[in-house]
Amino acid sequence: xxxxxxxxxxxxxxxxxxxKEIARGLSxxxxxxYSLYLMTHNFHWNVKGPxxxxxxxxxMAQYTEQWAALDLIAERIRALGExxxxxxxxxxxxxxxxxxxxxxxxxxxxxxxxxxxxxxAKTARKLFPVVNKANxxxxxxxxxxxxxVHEKTAWMLRSxxxx
Numbered sequence: 001x002x003x004x005x006x007x008x009x010x011x012x013x014x015x016x017x018x019x020k021e022i023a024r025g026l027s028x029x030x031x032x033x034y035s036l037y038l039m040t041h042n043f044h045w046n047v048k049g050p051x052x053x054x055x056x057x058x059x060m061a062q063y064t065e066q067w068a069a070l071d072l073i074a075e076r077i078r079a080l081g082e083x084x085x086x087x088x089x090x091x092x093x094x095x096x097x098x099x100x101x102x103x104x105x106x107x108x109x110x111x112x113x114x115x116x117x118x119x120x121a122k123t124a125r126k127l128f129p130v131v132n133k134a135n136x137x138x139x140x141x142x143x144x145x146x147x148x149v150h151e152k153t154a155w156m157l158r159s160x161x162x163x
Contacts, residue, residue: 003074010080010081011082013135014080014134014135014136016081018130018134018136019081019082019134020080020082020129021130021134022080022127022130022134022136022139023077023080023081023082024076024080025126025130025131026073026076026080026127026139027077027082027084027085027090027094027126028095028096028123028127028144029073029093029120029123029124029127029146030070030073030074030077030084030085030091030094031085031090031091031093031094031095032072032094032095032096032097032116032119032120032123033066033069033070033073033120033146034070034091034095035091035095035097035099035116036066036069036113036117036119037063037066037067038111039097039099039100039112039113039116040059040062040063040066040113041059041063041099041111043055043059043104043109043112044056044059044060044063046103047059047106047109048106049099049105049106049152051106052055052106055106055109055110058156059113062113062153065149068147068163069146072142073142073146074086076130076138076139077119078079078138078143080157093139096119096123097116097119097120100112107160107161110157110160110161111161113153113157114154114157114158114161117150117151117153117154117157118150118151118154120146120150121146121150121154123148124143124146124150125147127139127143128140128143131143
């Protein structure tokens with residue numbers, strides 16, 4: 001008698017090759033999203049200066065939204081049948097966002113967050129060709145939502161840098 005496989009085949013209309021490729025792209029998005037979350041939370045804790053209250057409150061709203069998004073991205077990776085990265089080492093390897101050294105001044109924090117928001121939006125955008133080719137609407141929907149949030153947040157942060 002043949003041994004039973006403990007792994008049940010995934011048959012959702014997306015090939016294994018495409019699922020793996022999409023999961024790799026989502027893993028990079030998860031890494032960027034986690035790096036952005038951590039940066040934003042760090043800045044929330046450490047911001048000071050005349051715009052303290054405004055930035056402290058804004059950063060809290062941003063990191064709270066980002067925290068919720070992490071779960072959505074990781075769960076989509078899992079739904080595609082792949083493990084989600086979940087360690088600092090994995091995130092550092094996959095992320096396009098550099099870790100911030102020291103404690104920047106308030107407006108430098110805003111500049112760094114603009115750059116990180118835009119980087120995360122670009123990571124999401126890069127995945128669309130394979131998602132579209134695989135006809136993966138749930139991932140396309142997730143990517144569209146994340147791009148909208150990151151592009152809008154980058155715009156709002158950029159507005160603070162205007163003279």
